Structure formats: structure tokens, C-alpha cells
Amino acid sequence: MERCEVYLSEESVQELMRRLSRIEGQVKGIRRMLEEGRSCDEILIQMSAVKSAISSMAMFLLEEHFNSCVKPGVESGNVKALEDFMRAVRQLVKGG
Amino acid sequence: MERCEVYLSEESVQELMRRLSRIEGQVKGIRRMLEEGRSCDEILIQMSAVKSAISSMAMFLLEEHFNSCVKPGVESGNVKALEDFMRAVRQLVKGG
Amino acid sequence: MERCEVYLSEESVQELMRRLSRIEGQVKGIRRMLEEGRSCDEILIQMSAVKSAISSMAMFLLEEHFNSCVKPGVESGNVKALEDFMRAVRQLVKGG
Amino acid sequence: MERCEVYLSEESVQELMRRLSRIEGQVKGIRRMLEEGRSCDEILIQMSAVKSAISSMAMFLLEEHFNSCVKPGVESGNVKALEDFMRAVRQLVKGG
Numbered sequence: 001m002e003r004c005e006v007y008l009s010e011e012s013v014q015e016l017m018r019r020l021s022r023i024e025g026q027v028k029g030i031r032r033m034l035e036e037g038r039s040c041d042e043i044l045i046q047m048s049a050v051k052s053a054i055s056s057m058a059m060f061l062l063e064e065h066f067n068s069c070v071k072p073g074v075e076s077g078n079v080k081a082l083e084d085f086m087r088a089v090r091q092l093v094k095g096g
Numbered sequence: 097m098e099r100c101e102v103y104l105s106e107e108s109v110q111e112l113m114r115r116l117s118r119i120e121g122q123v124k125g126i127r128r129m130l131e132e133g134r135s136c137d138e139i140l141i142q143m144s145a146v147k148s149a150i151s152s153m154a155m156f157l158l159e160e161h162f163n164s165c166v167k168p169g170v171e172s173g174n175v176k177a178l179e180d181f182m183r184a185v186r187q188l189v190k191g192g
Numbered sequence: 193m194e195r196c197e198v199y200l201s202e203e204s205v206q207e208l209m210r211r212l213s214r215i216e217g218q219v220k221g222i223r224r225m226l227e228e229g230r231s232c233d234e235i236l237i238q239m240s241a242v243k244s245a246i247s248s249m250a251m252f253l254l255e256e257h258f259n260s261c262v263k264p265g266v267e268s269g270n271v272k273a274l275e276d277f278m279r280a281v282r283q284l285v286k287g288g
Numbered sequence: 289m290e291r292c293e294v295y296l297s298e299e300s301v302q303e304l305m306r307r308l309s310r311i312e313g314q315v316k317g318i319r320r321m322l323e324e325g326r327s328c329d330e331i332l333i334q335m336s337a338v339k340s341a342i343s344s345m346a347m348f349l350l351e352e353h354f355n356s357c358v359k360p361g362v363e364s365g366n367v368k369a370l371e372d373f374m375r376a377v378r379q380l381v382k383g384g
Contacts, residue, residue, distance in 0.1 A: 007133055020127055027123060031116055037103055040161035041184035047154045048187045051147055058143045059285055065136035066278050074266050074274060082266060082274075086258050088137035089281050091144045093251055155381055162374055170362050170370060178362060178370075182354050185377050189347055199325055212319055219315060223308055229295055232353035233376035239346045240379045243339055250335040257328035280329035283336045 012064040019057045026050045058092055108160040115153045122146045154188055204256040211249045218242045250284055300352040307345045314338045346380055 008016075026049055033043045066085070073081030104112075122145055129139045162181065169177030200208075218241055225235045258277065265273030296304075314337055321331045354373065361369030 008136070013130060016130055017127070020123070020130070024120075024123055024127075027116070027120055031113070031120075034109060034112055034116070039180065040104070040157060040165060041180045041187075044154055044157060044161070044184040045187045047150055047157070048190070051150050051154075054143055054147050054150070055285075058140055058147075059282075061136060061140060061143070062281070062285070065140070069136060071271070071274060075271065079263070079267065082263060084135065084137045088140040089254070089285075090251075091137075091141045093247075093254070093281075093284055094144070151381075155378075158377070158381070167367070167370060171367065175359070175363065178359060185350070185381075186347075188381055189343075189350070189377075200328070205322060208322055209319070212315070212322070216312075216315055216319075219308070219312055223305070223312075226301060226304055226308070231372065232296070232349060232357060233372045233379075236346055236349060236353070236376040237379045239342055239349070240382070243342050243346075246335055246339050246342070250332055250339075253328060253332060253335070257332070261328055276327065276329045280332040283329075283333045286336070 008061075008064050008068055012068070016057065016061060016064075019053065019060070023050060023053050023057070026053060062088065062092065104157075104160050104164055108164070112153065112157060112160075115149065115156070119146060119149050119153070122149060158184065158188060200253075200256050200260055204260070208249065208253060208256075211245065211252070215242060215245050215249070218245060254280065254284065296349075296352050296356055300356070304345065304349060304352075307341065307348070311338060311341050311345070314341060350376065350380065 026046065030043060030046050030050070033046060065088070070081050070085045122142065126139060126142050126146070129142060161184070166177050166181045218238065222235060222238050222242070225238060257280070262273050262277045314334065318331060318334050318338070321334060353376070358369050358373045
């Protein structure tokens with residue numbers, strides 16, 4: 001069986017949803033700023049905030065994923081979990 | 097008068113809106129993936145895509161801003177445009 | 193036993209050394225450019241090149257490390273290898 | 289005349305040299321760690337440190353460059369200084 005059996009905890013998913021809602025609000029903010037003709041540097045600052053929020057959320061997910069899926073998966077002999085993890089890490093590092 | 101007089105062109109704003117719509121769709125995609133219990137590495141890949149899209153959009157905005165606001169502003173003696181630009185660059189570089 | 197037994201292959205170490213020599217040359221280049229009073233934007237471009245080279249070298253090391261240490265380590269039951277790897281990933285992601 | 293007339297101050301160059309010496313020391317450290325067969329995650333951590341140091345040095349140079357070259361250049365009507373600056377910013381942002 002290759003998929004991760006033990007998924008993220010309910011608390012982790014809730015925390016991710018909360019973070020995602022904030023990000024959705026921030027993205028809506030960019031749209032509003034463009035519509036209102038706000039100055040470009042203010043919009044760029046808002047974009048940086050979105051990127052930081054996603055980076056932080058991605059790192060949080062990676063940690064949760066590692067703790068609740070990769071480690072238990074590997075301990076029960078699932079080497080595929082390790083390959084999946086490496087693929088995700090590669091994306092995260094290259095994604096900047 | 098300190099604000100940028102010559103704003104982004106209509107085409108630039110349209111292009112930014114198009115990019116923003118794609119980003120909003122990608123963010124919705126993350127929510128759906130979390131709800132469906134999709135594997136963590138797929139979600140991380142999607143997050144990297146969002147970050148790349150925002151980075152690319154930010155660079156596009158910076159270029160447009162530079163061409164349609166900073167350069168003309170500076171040419172007409174608006175040094176404030178330069179300070180605003182530097183503040184935006186600082187954010188963009190530090191924002192990763 | 194917690195340390196990685198199977199170290200990087202000779203070829204990997206040689207490749208890393210080659211990359212490091214290039215990076216050392218690039219860093220020397222920055223010093224020379226500063227001494228010669230070269231324009232700031234040329235120096236910044238050279239700095240970006242060094243950062244790219246280190247990022248690329250770090251990703252190369254992470255891949256080699258994963259293949260020759262983490263995977264074999266985990267397969268022979270060394271969970272510590274996994275924790276070390278996660279610590280390195282964390283650094284790499286946060287290091288930008 | 290297109291080149292930046294007012295170069296970085298002596299203090300700025302000294303500070304840049306100090307930072308560069310530290311970076312050279314850190315890069316030598318990577319070589320030594322590879323030669324000593326140090327664990328991969330320690331080497332990756334050292335690499336992240338070098339990248340952070342270069343990023344910080346690049347931002348410092350950008351600030352100094354902006355203050356001592358771009359701003360005075362622009363104020364005395366040198367639009368070329370602005371284009372050079374934008375080219376550097378582009379590299380810095382894309383360089384990650």
C-alpha cells in the first residue's frame with residue numbers, strides 16, 4: 001500500500017484552513033488594490049506578504065506531513081513515503 | 097505632488113487581473129485538495145506553483161511600475177517615486 | 193549507530209569539490225570587482241551568480257545525501273537519518 | 289557621462305570587504321567539512337549560512353548603491369543609473 005495511511009490530524013487541517021483563509025483574504029486584497037488604483041509599491045508589499053504566508057504554510061505542512069506521514073510510514077517500512085517526501089522537498093526548494 | 101501620476105496602462109492592469117484570477121483558482125485548488133485529503137506532497141507542489149505565480153506576477157508588476165511610473169516620475173523630477181520604488185524592492189527581495 | 197555509514201560516493205565528493213572551486217573563484221571575483229571599483233550592478237550580478245551556484249550545489253548535495261545516506265539508512269532501520277535529513281531540509285528551505 | 293561618479297564610500301567598501309572575508313572563511317569551511325567527511329546535514333546548514341550571508345551582503349550593497357549612486361545620479365539627470373539599478377534589482381530578485 002503506497003498512500004499515506006495516517007493522514008494529517010484534524011487540528012493540523014484546521015490550522016491549514018485558517019491559514020488558507022487568511023491567504024485568500026490577502027489575495028482578494030491585491031485585487032481590490034489594483035481596482036482602486038493603489039500605488040504599485042503598496043501592492044508589491046501585499047504580494048510579499050502573500051508569498052511569506054504561503055512559504056510559512058508550506059513549511060508548516062511539510063513539518064506536519066513529516067511527523068504524521070513520513071516518519072510513521074517509514075517506520076512501518078513504506079519507502080515510497082520517502083520518495084514522495086523527497087519530491088515535495090525538491091519542489092519546495094526549487095519553488096523558492 | 098508625490099503620488100505616481102501616470103498609472104499602469106490598461107493592458108498591464110488587465111494582465112495583472114488575469115494572473116490574479118489564475119492565482120485565486122490555484123489557492124481554491126489547495127483548499128479542495130485539503131478537503132479531499134489529497135497527499136501532502138501534491139499539496140506542497142500546488143503551493144510552490146502559487147508562490148512561483150506570485151513571484152512572477154510581482155516581477156511583472158515591478159517592471160510595469162518601473163516603466164510607467166518610476167522612470168517618468170524621475171524624469172519629471174519626482175525623487176519620491178525613487179524612494180517608493182526602493183521600499184518596494186526591499187520588500188520584494190526580503191519577501192523571498 | 194547514528195552517523196551515516198554509507199558516505200557520499202567518491203564521484204559525488206569530486207563533483208562537489210569542482211563546484212566549490214568554481215564558487216571560490218566567483219567569490220574572489222567579487223573581491224577583485226570591489227577593489228577595482230567596478231559598478232555596483234555588476235557586483236550584484238556576480239553575487240546572484242554565487243547564490244545560484246550555492247543553491248544548485250546544495251540541491252545536488254541534498255540529492256546525493258538522500259540517495260547514498262538517507263534511503264539506505266532508513267532501509268536498515270536508522271530513523272535518526274530521517275531526523276537529520278529533516279533538519280537539513282528545514283535549513284535549506286528557511287535559508288532561502 | 290554614464291558611469292556612476294560618486295562611488296561607494298570608503299566605509300561601505302570596508303564593510304563589504306569584512307563581510308566578504310567572513311564569506312570566504314565560510315566557503316573554506318565547506319571544503320574542510322567535505323574533506324573531513326562531515327555529515328551531509330551539517331554541510332547543508334553551512335551552505336545555508338553562506339547563502340544568507342551573501343543575500344544580506346547583496347541587500348547591503350544595493351542599499352549603499354542606491355544611496356551613493358542611484359539617488360545622486362538621478363538627481364543630476366543620469367537616467368542610465370536608473371536602468372543599471374533596475375537591471376541589478378532584476379538579477380537580485382531572480383537570483384533568489
